Amino acid sequence: MISLAIIDTHNPLMLESLAALLSGKDEIAITGQFTSITDFIKTSRTLTINVLIINVYKAHIEEIELIKKISSETPCINVLVISMEMQESVIYESIKAGAKGYLTKQDSGSEILMAIYSIRGGYDYYNKSISNIILNNYIREMDGDEPGKTSFPGNLSKREIEIIRFWGEGLTNKEMADKLFISTRTVESHKNHIMQKLNFKTSIDLLKFAIRNNLINV
Amino acid sequence: MISLAIIDTHNPLMLESLAALLSGKDEIAITGQFTSITDFIKTSRTLTINVLIINVYKAHIEEIELIKKISSETPCINVLVISMEMQESVIYESIKAGAKGYLTKQDSGSEILMAIYSIRGGYDYYNKSISNIILNNYIREMDGDEPGKTSFPGNLSKREIEIIRFWGEGLTNKEMADKLFISTRTVESHKNHIMQKLNFKTSIDLLKFAIRNNLINV
DNA sequence: CAAATGCTTCCGTGAAACACGGAATTTTGA
DNA sequence: TCAAAATTCCGTGTTTCACGGAAGCATTTG
Numbered sequence: 001m002i003s004l005a006i007i008d009t010h011n012p013l014m015l016e017s018l019a020a021l022l023s024g025k026d027e028i029a030i031t032g033q034f035t036s037i038t039d040f041i042k043t044s045r046t047l048t049i050n051v052l053i054i055n056v057y058k059a060h061i062e063e064i065e066l067i068k069k070i071s072s073e074t075p076c077i078n079v080l081v082i083s084m085e086m087q088e089s090v091i092y093e094s095i096k097a098g099a100k101g102y103l104t105k106q107d108s109g110s111e112i113l114m115a116i117y118s119i120r121g122g123y124d125y126y127n128k129s130i131s132n133i134i135l136n137n138y139i140r141e142m143d144g145d146e147p148g149k150t151s152f153p154g155n156l157s158k159r160e161i162e163i164i165r166f167w168g169e170g171l172t173n174k175e176m177a178d179k180l181f182i183s184t185r186t187v188e189s190h191k192n193h194i195m196q197k198l199n200f201k202t203s204i205d206l207l208k209f210a211i212r213n214n215l216i217n218v
Numbered sequence: 219m220i221s222l223a224i225i226d227t228h229n230p231l232m233l234e235s236l237a238a239l240l241s242g243k244d245e246i247a248i249t250g251q252f253t254s255i256t257d258f259i260k261t262s263r264t265l266t267i268n269v270l271i272i273n274v275y276k277a278h279i280e281e282i283e284l285i286k287k288i289s290s291e292t293p294c295i296n297v298l299v300i301s302m303e304m305q306e307s308v309i310y311e312s313i314k315a316g317a318k319g320y321l322t323k324q325d326s327g328s329e330i331l332m333a334i335y336s337i338r339g340g341y342d343y344y345n346k347s348i349s350n351i352i353l354n355n356y357i358r359e360m361d362g363d364e365p366g367k368t369s370f371p372g373n374l375s376k377r378e379i380e381i382i383r384f385w386g387e388g389l390t391n392k393e394m395a396d397k398l399f400i401s402t403r404t405v406e407s408h409k410n411h412i413m414q415k416l417n418f419k420t421s422i423d424l425l426k427f428a429i430r431n432n433l434i435n436v
Numbered sequence: 437c438a439a440a441t442g443c444t445t446c447c448g449t450g451a452a453a454c455a456c457g458g459a460a461t462t463t464t465g466a
Numbered sequence: 467t468c469a470a471a472a473t474t475c476c477g478t479g480t481t482t483c484a485c486g487g488a489a490g491c492a493t494t495t496g
Contacts, residue, residue: 017235
């Protein structure tokens with residue numbers, strides 16, 4: 001029996017549907033469905049998870065970070081990435097981060113099953129359209145510096161991304177401070193640091209940035 | 219028994235998953251899954267379809283045309299639109315085209331079921347978050363004149379739209395005031411009026427609104 | 437015509453947020 | 467271990483926001 005968890009931070013319906021698709025299959029038990037990464041982190045310790053499916057969209061920093069975290073802290077969890085938007089950087093980064101499998105939304109349910117079984121068995125599984133060897137080589141080469149420059153601008157910290165998210169939801173400094181148990185001045189500091197790191201002049205720039213990177217939903 | 223068909227031209231996995239989610243339910247039989255509209259048109263005559271779910275993405279002209287076609291030629295087919303990208307225009311256009319229901323990817327499986335049952339029973343079903351003032355205003359306004367017109371919810375004045383535009387470009391009140399030869403207090407007033415008219419609480423809401431309505435570019 | 441309504445303009449006031457700088461403590465990574 | 471980064475907080479002055487009021491015009495409408 002394979003214990004399977006799924007994360008989709010952007011499309012609840014997709015999450016539920018995918019769970020329905022897979023829960024009907026032999027040898028598969030859905031042990032968790034998560035609409036946010038923090039949710040997952042909070043709950044995952046209490047769960048048995050063999051394979052974790054992460055649906056990755058355009059905004060992928062947090063998902064990539066999660067994959068890194070998982071592959072270092074709990075390597076018994078095998079990560080299968082399903083990318084919802086065609087973006088090369090997602091492939092490189094997720095595999096570099098330690099994902100064991102990579103599929104796209106183009107792939108069928110049976111392909112997902114094959115991927116799950118392969119990954120559970122300790123094998124990697126990549127979408128047919130991706131040439132394994134070339135890709136792996138490429139990624140190994142990229143270990144160090146890269147021409148594509150696909151990493152996140154400014155190297156924002158977790159806290160800072162958190163702040164952007166809340167701020168993008170319309171929370172005031174006070175509300176954020178209460179929620180994070182810090183003072184409003186600290187919230188201001190974080191904002192200042194963000195603006196400095198990203199070299200933005202106005203908060204509008206920041207908001208647009210956040211939207212482009214799907215840190216917040218329009 | 220409800221005969222259900224699903225169209226998703228962008229995401230085969232979503233199509234399959236959604237079918238899996240719904241086919242497990244009482245009273246529902248999936249009679250067709252389509253990855254293209256021409257596919258659907260070719261095959262649909264030979265099928266019994268009570269409810270047709272159409273997953274609509276950003277490019278939606280073809281889907282909208284299909285809805286029009288269906289509601290005029292085969293009104294016995296009730297169309298339920300599930301929009302995958304949040305875009306106000308999709309709402310207006312699909313409802314105008316004759317869709318009986320409207321949901322978003324945010325909605326749960328149970329909400330879809332309710333929508334399906336409602337629609338089968340001859341009732342319309344719209345997502346809760348959609349039945350707001352903006353929608354009603356907009357559709358009422360659209361009754362009569364054509365799309366493409368720059369009429370906006372809440373009856374914003376020219377000046378107010380001007381303010382939104384500048385503000386969305388990152389201009390400060392002072393800069394706007396200089397550019398428009400008015401005082402900064404007047405700029406503030408305009409902003410206040412805008413927020414009141416649109417019933418927004420935070421400027422984030424306003425910015426998101428502006429982006430949705432193509433007042434500013436991300 | 438007179439009244440009503442909406443647009444544009446402006447102001448007062450107190451609260452909140454921003455810009456800029458400094459600084460202490462904790463975490464992290466090489 | 468030790469430097470760098472992250473996180474926390476504050477001072478000070480400027481700007482914006484929230485809420486309210488109001489005056490001058492243009493228009494529409496009874």
